[in-house]
Amino acid sequence: MGEVDEAFIQAVEHRPKLVITEAEGIPLINLSVFNSHDLPSNPSSIETLAEEVRDACKNWGFFQVINHGVPLEKREKLEMASRKFFAQSTEEKLKVRGDEANPAGYYDSLFTKNVRDWKEVLDLMVKNPTVIPASHEAGDNGLKEVVNRWPEYPSELREACEEYAEDMEKLAHKLLELISLSLGLKANRLSGFFNDHTSFTKLIHYPSCPIPHLAFGISQHKDAGALTILAQDNVGGLQVKRKADGEWIHIKPTPHAYIVNVGDTIQVWSNDRYESVEHRVMVNSEKERFSMPFFFNPDHNVMVEPLEELITEQNPAKYRAYNWGRLFATKKPSNFKKHDVDNVQLNHFKKKEEPS
Numbered sequence: 001m002g003e004v005d006e007a008f009i010q011a012v013e014h015r016p017k018l019v020i021t022e023a024e025g026i027p028l029i030n031l032s033v034f035n036s037h038d039l040p041s042n043p044s045s046i047e048t049l050a051e052e053v054r055d056a057c058k059n060w061g062f063f064q065v066i067n068h069g070v071p072l073e074k075r076e077k078l079e080m081a082s083r084k085f086f087a088q089s090t091e092e093k094l095k096v097r098g099d100e101a102n103p104a105g106y107y108d109s110l111f112t113k114n115v116r117d118w119k120e121v122l123d124l125m126v127k128n129p130t131v132i133p134a135s136h137e138a139g140d141n142g143l144k145e146v147v148n149r150w151p152e153y154p155s156e157l158r159e160a161c162e163e164y165a166e167d168m169e170k171l172a173h174k175l176l177e178l179i180s181l182s183l184g185l186k187a188n189r190l191s192g193f194f195n196d197h198t199s200f201t202k203l204i205h206y207p208s209c210p211i212p213h214l215a216f217g218i219s220q221h222k223d224a225g226a227l228t229i230l231a232q233d234n235v236g237g238l239q240v241k242r243k244a245d246g247e248w249i250h251i252k253p254t255p256h257a258y259i260v261n262v263g264d265t266i267q268v269w270s271n272d273r274y275e276s277v278e279h280r281v282m283v284n285s286e287k288e289r290f291s292m293p294f295f296f297n298p299d300h301n302v303m304v305e306p307l308e309e310l311i312t313e314q315n316p317a318k319y320r321a322y323n324w325g326r327l328f329a330t331k332k333p334s335n336f337k338k339h340d341v342d343n344v345q346l347n348h349f350k351k352k353e354e355p356s
């Protein structure tokens with residue numbers, strides 16, 4: 001990624017401002033009650049936690065969690081393996097390149113909204129294989145298996161990633177329970193959508209960049225799945241669009257915390273009570289950065305639509321049902337191909353306002 005390709009250059013109106021807005025930041029939520037033994041006899045603290053989650057989801061769409069129960073050694077083991085993997089030559093990394101037929105793997109040429117991202121990634125599915133639709137064409141009901149391409153080096157990467165994904169899955173289910181409670185639903189209301197889930201871990205490397213005023217690590221986007229749980233190193237660069245005023249807010253790294261955001265799927269399930277919020281990543285002319293988002297996604301055959309408990313006469317369903325797997329099969333390849341149109345957006349499924 002040495003020479004500067006014009007595909008990286010953002011349109012003038014989207015270019016990063018190098019002056020960073022430091023604000024009070026996204027909410028910090030302490031999950032320690034989940035790890036205490038007296039959990040069942042302590043419903044009031046869970047209720048308090050659910051309220052904090054509700055406020056965070058409503059006001060920001062993003063929050064950080066501490067005392068989350070994920071062992072630090074597991075996170076560090078995967079982070080080290082990721083650094084070793086990306087330190088190899090491009091030729092070596094391209095041996096595990098992902099493609100349209102089997103998207104799990106390495107990419108060094110990715111686009112968000114048609115501008116190239118200053119990053120390289122390794123995508124690894126949690127379920128190996130993961131079943132998804134063979135194509136996004138309506139009428140094609142065929143399925144295919146996505147199989148991980150484990151790199152030979154470093155040899156510990158596979159075990160590190162599998163162990164880490166197990167921990168992430170547990171944390172994701174805890175968060176899902178809290179989100180369900182926060183919406184006034186039973187704790188396990190959403191868990192049935194994840195039996196054969198299509199979640200994946202993405203290892204990301206943002207190399208240092210000579211043109212941080214013209215390019216992004218990832219330009220502004222929303223995450224399509226249910227929840228994203230992100231581990232970032234201490235360099236920083238993630239920015240979240242503050243709902244209150246549309247200002248881009250820098251998320252200062254909190255050691256060992258995870259950053260959580262709700263994706264489009266939860267926006268639809270909640271019938272817009274919670275919104276999937278735009279975010280982006282700035283790059284840095286001096287420092288490279290590593291991050292590891294875990295995307296918690298439903299089963300391919302889940303039809304995503306507003307939950308019936310959250311629909312009322314005053315608040316009718318705002319979306320038509322759509323099939324998660326088809327959207328996933330559409331989204332994945334479009335991330336690495338230059339398309340004439342933006343990625344599929346949730347607006348496609350938004351119901352038109354009925355004339356009153």
Ligand SMILES: O=C(O)CCC(=O)C(=O)O
Pocket residue numbers: 202204218223230232237238279280281291292293
């Ligand atoms: O690396 C980060 O901080 C954010 C990554 C991200 O937003 C994504 O991969 O969707």
Ligand SMILES: [Fe+2]
Pocket residue numbers: 221222223228279
């Ligand atoms: Fe994202």
